[in-house]
Amino acid sequence: MTFEPATRPARSSGRRAPEPRPAPAPRPRLLDAALVVVGLGFGATVGSAIIVETASQLxxxxxxxxxxxxxxxxxxxxxxLVMVLLVSRIPHIERILGQDGLLRWHRRLSPWPISLIVAHAILLTYAYAEASHSGLLAQLASFVSSYSGMLIxxxxxxxxxxxxxxxxxxxxRRLRRETWWAIHLGMYLALAxxxxxxxxxxxxxVGHPVTQVLWSVAWAATAGVVLAYRFGLPAYRTLRYRLKVVEVRRETEDxxxxxxxxxxxxxxxxxxxxxxxxxxxxPKLWWQAHPYSLSARPKPPYLRLTVKAVGDHSSALAELAPGTRVAIEGPYGAFTTHARRRQKAAIICGGIGITAARALLEDLPKKxxxxxxxxxxTEEHAALAGEVEELVRRRRGTLHVVAGNREEVSxxxxxxxVPDLRQRDVFVCGPEGFVEATRQVLAGxxxxxxxxxxxxYAL
Ligand SMILES: Cc1cc2nc3c(=O)[nH]c(=O)nc-3n(C[C@H](O)[C@H](O)[C@H](O)COP(=O)(O)OP(=O)(O)OC[C@H]3O[C@@H](n4cnc5c(N)ncnc54)[C@H](O)[C@@H]3O)c2cc1C
Known part of the structure; x- marks a missing residue:
C-alpha cells in the first residue's frame, strides 16, 4: 500500500526502496535517573537557603x-527551571512520557513555582517592612526606588x-495557539x-561565589538544553531532510x-x-508550527500527513503550492507499538484521530x-477509510466504523x-473530549x- 504522489510514481530501479528506521525504544530507567538528579538538585537548592541563615538573623x-x-x-x-526542562523536549525523556505526558507534568507542577515565588515576594515585603517599621505599601515603594534589580x-x-x-x-482553551506561544516566550524573559x-x-x-557558579551552571545548562532541543536539533533535521510539498490531495470535503x-x-x-x-x-505560515501526526509510515523519499480543516492554519494547508519548503520539529510521541505490553491491541479513535491510528496499524505485526x-x-467524513480497511484486513483484524454525532453514539x-477488550492494549486517539470520555469508559x-x-489532538 503506497501513497506516492500521482505525478511521480515509484522509481523502478529494480532495487527495493530503503525501509525507514523505527524510533528507538524508550528506556524508562533514564526517567528514574532524571528524577533522582532533579530531587538531589532540589535538596541542594533548599539546603543552600538554609545554611546561610544564622540564629541572630532569625x-x-x-x-x-x-x-x-x-x-x-x-x-x-x-x-x-524543572518546568522549563519538562517542555524542552529532551528526546530520551520525551520517548518515555510522550509530549502530552510531559505537558501534563508541566501543568501539574506549575502551581508550585508560581505560588512559591508569589509567597517569596509577599514574605520579603513583610519582612523588610517589619525590619524598617514601615507599612507594606511604603516598603514596596522603597523597593522600587532604592533597590537596584528590584524593578526587573x-x-x-x-x-x-x-x-x-x-x-x-x-x-x-479560548486562546489561539499563537497567543499561547507568545505568552510562553514572555515566561522565558521572566525567568531571565x-x-x-x-x-x-x-x-x-551575595558573597558566596561557589553557589553563584553552581546556580549559573544549572541555569546555563537548562538554557543550553532548550536551545539544543527546541532550536538546534529541529534546524539540523530541517536542513538535513530538506522536505518540500509535492502534492496536496483532497481526501474528503474538509x-x-x-x-x-x-x-x-x-x-x-x-x-x-x-x-x-x-x-x-x-509568507503567511512560516511563523507558526502546528502538530500533525504522520498518516502513514514514511516511504522514502516521501512522508504524508493528513489534516482536517478546523481553524486558520489547518484550513490554509489545502492551498499550499507544490515546492513549498517545510521545517520540522520531531518526531515526538509515545503513542507507538513500543508501548505494547500485550499480544493483541485495540485502537479506538475519533474522527481525524485516524491519522496516528492508521500509521500505528502499519507497525502492528501481521496476524x-x-x-x-x-x-x-458521517461515513463520508471517514478519510483514509479504504487504507485502514486494507491494513486491518491484512492483520486479520476487525474494523467497526460507527457513524453519528456524540449524542447518538454511546x-x-x-x-x-470488542468482547476481549480487557486482554488487549488499547490505543485511543482523537480530540480531547473523545479521548477523555473513552478513557472513562475503558476504566469502567x-x-x-x-x-x-x-x-x-489538543493543546
Ligand atoms: C499530537 C497531535 C497530533 C495531531 N495530529 C493531527 C493530525 O494528524 N491531523 C489533524 O487534522 N489534526 C491533528 N492535530 C490537531 C491539529 O494540531 C489542530 O487541529 C491544528 O493545530 C489547529 O490549528 P488551526 O490554526 O487550524 O486551528 P486553531 O485556530 O488553533 O483552532 C480553531 C478552532 O478549532 C478548535 N480545534 C483545534 N483543534 C481541534 C481539533 N483537533 N478538533 C476539533 N476542534 C479543534 C479550536 O479549539 C478552535 O476553536 C494534532 C494535534 C496534536 C496535539
Missing amino acids: QAPGGVAMFLGNLTGMAGTYLA AIVGLGLMVLAAVLSIYSVR LAFSHELALGPSF VVSLILEGRDLDRLAVSGGQFFEWRFLT SDPAVLWRVS LHRVARL EGVPPEAVHYEV
Missing part, C-alpha cells in the same frame, strides 16, 4: 519571614502571574529577570493529505503513531488481530463491540490504566 524583626521568603524564592525558581524582579513576577492566569484551563535578581540580591549568592518529498528519509527514525511540529515556509473502532460524524456500546469496563495508551 531572631531579628522580620527574621523568620525573611528566611521563609528566601527559601520560597529559591525553591520556586528551581521548580520553574517585579516585572518578571508580573509576567509569571499573567502566564499562570492565562494557563487556567477555561482561559487557555528572576535569575539576575537572585544573583544580585539573594542571600545564598480533509487533505500533504505528500512531502525529502532526502535521506530512510535515516529518519520514526514510528507509526508519532507526530511532528510542522512549519510551512510560506495481530487488531480491533479498530472508529467514530466518525461509547459504552462501542466498547462492547475494567481495562487497567497501564494498558491504555493515548494521544490527544
